[in-house]
Amino acid sequence: MSTVLCENLCRTFHQGDAVIKALDHLSVSISQGEFITLSGPSGSGKTTLLNAIGGLDRPDSGSITVADQRIDQMSKAQLSDMRLNNIGFVFQAYNLIPVLSARENVEFVMQVQGVPAAERRQNAMEILEEVGLSGMEDRRPGQLSGGQQQRVAVARAIVSKPALVLADEPTANLDSVTMSHLMELFVELNEKHRITFLIATHDQRVMAYAKRRIHMQDGKIVSDERQ
Amino acid sequence: MTVRANNNARVLFTLAWRYLWRNYRRTIIMLLAIAVAVWAMIFMIALMRGMVDDMVHGSIRSFIGHVQIHHPDYRDDPSVVNRIAAPGGELLEYLESPSLDWTARVRVPAVVSSSRESMGVTLMGVMPERETRMSDIPGQISAGRFIESPDDSGIVVGEKLARRLETDLGKRIVLMSQDPDNNIAERGFRIVGIFSAELAAMEEQYVFVGLETAQQLLNIGDSVSEIEIQGPDYRNVDAIFRSVQELTPTRDVRPWYDIDAYLGSMLSVMDGFVLVWIVVIFMALSFGLVNTLVMAVFERVREIGLMLALGMRPSAILFQVLLETLLLLVIGLAIGNALVIATIIPLADGIDISAVAEGMAMMGAASTLYPALYWQDMLLANIIVIVLGLLAAVLPALRASRYDPVRALTKT
Numbered sequence: 001m002s003t004v005l006c007e008n009l010c011r012t013f014h015q016g017d018a019v020i021k022a023l024d025h026l027s028v029s030i031s032q033g034e035f036i037t038l039s040g041p042s043g044s045g046k047t048t049l050l051n052a053i054g055g056l057d058r059p060d061s062g063s064i065t066v067a068d069q070r071i072d073q074m075s076k077a078q079l080s081d082m083r084l085n086n087i088g089f090v091f092q093a094y095n096l097i098p099v100l101s102a103r104e105n106v107e108f109v110m111q112v113q114g115v116p117a118a119e120r121r122q123n124a125m126e127i128l129e130e131v132g133l134s135g136m137e138d139r140r141p142g143q144l145s146g147g148q149q150q151r152v153a154v155a156r157a158i159v160s161k162p163a164l165v166l167a168d169e170p171t172a173n174l175d176s177v178t179m180s181h182l183m184e185l186f187v188e189l190n191e192k193h194r195i196t197f198l199i200a201t202h203d204q205r206v207m208a209y210a211k212r213r214i215h216m217q218d219g220k221i222v223s224d225e226r227q
Numbered sequence: 228m229t230v231r232a233n234n235n236a237r238v239l240f241t242l243a244w245r246y247l248w249r250n251y252r253r254t255i256i257m258l259l260a261i262a263v264a265v266w267a268m269i270f271m272i273a274l275m276r277g278m279v280d281d282m283v284h285g286s287i288r289s290f291i292g293h294v295q296i297h298h299p300d301y302r303d304d305p306s307v308v309n310r311i312a313a314p315g316g317e318l319l320e321y322l323e324s325p326s327l328d329w330t331a332r333v334r335v336p337a338v339v340s341s342s343r344e345s346m347g348v349t350l351m352g353v354m355p356e357r358e359t360r361m362s363d364i365p366g367q368i369s370a371g372r373f374i375e376s377p378d379d380s381g382i383v384v385g386e387k388l389a390r391r392l393e394t395d396l397g398k399r400i401v402l403m404s405q406d407p408d409n410n411i412a413e414r415g416f417r418i419v420g421i422f423s424a425e426l427a428a429m430e431e432q433y434v435f436v437g438l439e440t441a442q443q444l445l446n447i448g449d450s451v452s453e454i455e456i457q458g459p460d461y462r463n464v465d466a467i468f469r470s471v472q473e474l475t476p477t478r479d480v481r482p483w484y485d486i487d488a489y490l491g492s493m494l495s496v497m498d499g500f501v502l503v504w505i506v507v508i509f510m511a512l513s514f515g516l517v518n519t520l521v522m523a524v525f526e527r528v529r530e531i532g533l534m535l536a537l538g539m540r541p542s543a544i545l546f547q548v549l550l551e552t553l554l555l556l557v558i559g560l561a562i563g564n565a566l567v568i569a570t571i572i573p574l575a576d577g578i579d580i581s582a583v584a585e586g587m588a589m590m591g592a593a594s595t596l597y598p599a600l601y602w603q604d605m606l607l608a609n610i611i612v613i614v615l616g617l618l619a620a621v622l623p624a625l626r627a628s629r630y631d632p633v634r635a636l637t638k639t
Contacts, residue, residue, distance in 0.1 A: 051633050056633045077540055077542075080535070080538050080539065080540045084538025084539075085538070091636065095533045095636065096533075097533065097534070099245035100242075100245070108238065108537065109538065111237065112235060112538055112543075
């Protein structure tokens, strides 16, 4: 069963007089538990594909099914709920809420989901321990290093056991040691919780962790390798 | 409330509160602006209310009272012919209620003459004990004394009248009027007291004798021209008015705002002024408020985009900004209200405005201004600030809720 099914996706952007085809009749199927990297040069459409699958952007045409729901026809509120319950996001620039502590950032999605406080706190503490941030739960993002912040973002992305984690250049701002730790964490979470990971990256070292590597160019998939 | 709604409310409150204090300098400046604006609103209203209260009280204590009873034709022809019986029966029983005070007067046109001059006046036959409680003149005697009993044989005149008649305390003057049969009723009186009033016209207009003395002079038995009633609050006289009207259906019963329509309309104008003043001050404040909110939203575009991306609904973002505004307003209002109370309590003894007393006296106000703080005015100011403040916040809040998460997340 597919976690994600994209069929014939098209998405164009206009830049001055130029029309850029970010997605050009792209189709892809992603099964539950896969660990995939999405690579390609800048402008190849990686982020556009992630945004479309994550319900952050709408394709001009084509269909997207995530966790058996057609998301390309959903309203804004329905998309919000779909993202909340099915998708975890890890962004390049950490993107934590600066006025919340590490634990509160991790709890944020669960709180919006309506998880009771005690359960929320327990889950957050467990996941923070799992990502190696035990004892740092009360620190605000400004008091954490880049790697620690990205770990909090990962913890937030996976704490509510989403069907899919979308990560856009998650290691771009990290040093190689921190990068390795984060990727090992991703692999561990993928194997342990069977969470599907789709990671957009330029980094060959990141691609080395993947069981399936999709390469994009000009809005199309030019290679799809499985190990 | 469901767990989800409860959780959402909590997370929204947490975010709103913390974002409020993220840039604490800006928040403190905005809070001070709100507090000062609220203080200015309510304090100015209290001063104006105090002035109007003073004018109304002064007028009420100048032989108007809260409710008056007359003969139906008295207002057109205030002569001795249009008189009424002194209070009795059910009316007297009602007037003797603990919350009410009343007096009856003979009030007719007369001519007063000295050896030098004659002048038209209003003869007031009064019940001195009651009059002292209900009017200001008995307390404004500048020479001699006020009338001491209903059958007092003396007369009390104003300073200006005494000057015009070229007479003085202890001298005799002649009072002349008409009895119900149109016969001349006249009698000589010795001046036992001279009063000074804030309004010079009153010193010229009224002369006071005992009620029984006036009744004997005019040959009207125990009839009177008017009955004046005062209740606990000039703003709530309608109940008294209706009760008296029911008890004396054949007489002309009027509330004070009907007798002195100018003063009554001033009270309505004051209510309108309060509203306009609050809105005007708020308009000035709203520029700062909207600017603060726009900045607060603008500096966290990425965070708003993140929350939207993570699954927070646009409506929740809207409520978050509105809640932040509400918190800002509520704290600002609390400080502003506290400032108002802290300012008004030390001014309980009044503010000396003698520098402009002459002008104020022309309007019937005294030279000391007592700020009058009404909880209704405070409540109105608070409600208007909150409602208009939230309305002012709708635009920045809507803007925040409509961000495209992808664009917002890439904002630097």
